[in-house]
Amino acid sequence: MADNAETSVATEGIVDAWMQQPTARFMDQPWLETLLRWTGLERRVPPVAATVAAMDEAGVSRGLLSAWHGPTGSLISNDEVAEVVRAHPGRFAGVATVDLTDPMGAVREIRRCVRELGFVAVRVVPWLWNLPPNDRRYYPVYVACVELGVPFCTQVGHTGPLCPSEPGRPIPYLDEVLLDFPELVVVGGHVGYPWIHEVLSLATKYPNFHVDTSAYVVRRLPPELVEFLRGRGRDRVLFGSNYPMLTPGRCLDGLGELGLDDEARALFLGGNARRVFRL
Template sequence: MDASKLVAIDVHTHAECSCRQPYDEEYARPYDEAAEKYFKFNYRPTIPETVAYYRERNIGLVMFTVDTEVSTGRIRISNEEVAEAAQENSDIMMAFASIDPHRGVMGVREARRLINDYGIKGFKFHPALQEFQPNDRMAYRLYEVIQDAGLPALFHSGHSGIGTGMRGGGGLKLHYSNPMYLDEVAADFPDMPIIIAHPSWPWQDEALSVCLHKPQVYIDLSGWSPRYFPPQLVQYANTQLRHKMLFGTDFPLITPERWMKDFEDAGFKDAVKPLILKENAVKLFGLTDRSQEGGTP
């Protein structure tokens, strides 16, 4: 991926519709309908349609599925389908895998295979949906594989739009997504980059503290329109954490057009905007940006 050819890099997009398996009506429909109501959207593209959408806009993307088979019974889109799409569109797309830590040794084997055979570039976790605290030692075997491969791990944090409004919140327990659990993970795995996904309401200050304290921790700004970001998040993005904030949308729940339009007037400094939109991701992922070659350090 030559980042110099891209307008931005979206580090948080979802594989919504598989081209290889039918839609899981029984277990997916209730959660999807609740999410559509919460986020006010009803567009669910296939993986190739998402790639085409981003290619048309000249925006790089990181895509992943979410493995919730153990907790919700929902059949996941295979990590292989996402990875193969990234291989076919490597100029614009990277694939993260999602493996529920409850899969144990089989999950560890899957992670190794995806890294070795498919070139997976990172891993996505959703503690509330997968029902685990990130600092649970059950997950450490997976983290060891990820750290040994030099790859990042991305964790959902804060409130979950998934399950909001459903009876009992769809069974999700929000405390699993408190970003303070990631402080222990970051201390125990200092060579594994960690991305805290979303403004972490109602624990925004905890997320900022962990990100400030642990050098390998980043925050992606997905899942919210920037016009609603907590003021302290914008403050730190403009100052001490300006090199650790990443552009993300949560597509298709939020589109890059809407996010970037609202970003312009959300109080971010002009000097910081390029860092968030692309430059911080270029550094995190070790990408090539030829527009920076020969420039001022």
């Protein structure tokens, strides 16, 4: 199995589970200030060609591009994501977002994005709304995801932006969601620090809960998550970068130090994402 897994990565490439192709609206957000300071990025929109080049440099064959919508409106619209996906066949897949204040509109938009635009998931970032995922406003979104067979992606852990981190705490918020929707596939992005033990307890308890490593370089992953990835959690952890805040190449620097066998490495770099998102 290990040989087959290594061959899969070599032939199919890496999948990046969390990327953005920012708009000027996104890059102008004041909450980006701390991330820009940490990463050294400028407030400019990277051209799509630079995004593709960063993927090529790291061996990423497919990137999941996320739309963003918050209380102030659209920051990266679903149609803007779809335009990039259409212009680069096979390189990207779309991840939809919705307006939580419009439940019926959210359900209709998810159906449109999945059925007409071919999007593979839905993402809502809790800190952007300051609403934990067990808030009633999310529940129509979960019903639509189960109905259409697409994962719900969210953020777990503290926030880089200067916004409250509490909505990203896994227990009790995601715990209640996973109990209420046993058929819902959930991917928690950004690792979940400092509540890494809560994250791993959910991943142990619920077979449909997964974690992605976006916003972290692999050499800085919590040791508990690395141990989980090496062993019983090898089919539950997905690679992600959070581009453009971090490039895939920068995130993967030090991959060899994780001590992954061939199977765990192949699942982490692409196999799990292909299965979870049905790529």
